[in-house]
Amino acid sequence: MLKNGIQPLVTIHHFSNPIWFEEMGGWASAKSVEWFLHFTNKLVRDLGDLVSDWITINEPNIYLEGTYSEENLPPQKPNPIHYFKGAKHMTEAHIQGYQLIHQIRNEMG
16 A cells, blocks of 8 residues: 555444454443553554554444444444443543554654
């Protein structure tokens, strides 16, 4: 892509979760932020010299609504408590992920 003048734009979370993430409670789990940051750290360090632009979480409101309310996105687990826990955790993951991306990029120069 870079050789052809195309700058990659990487989205870290785009509507799908690994099975192990779902088995541990998905975004409703308090551990989800930690897991997201671990993945973000690995991804940014591995692709950091190739990618300059990142999206932490694509349309979290659509994901949360489809998963925990409307049941039209996997894992289709309607639960209003999980909806609000997921919203809290996705917000925290975005804020901390954004900060982590900038920290890593500053370290890389």
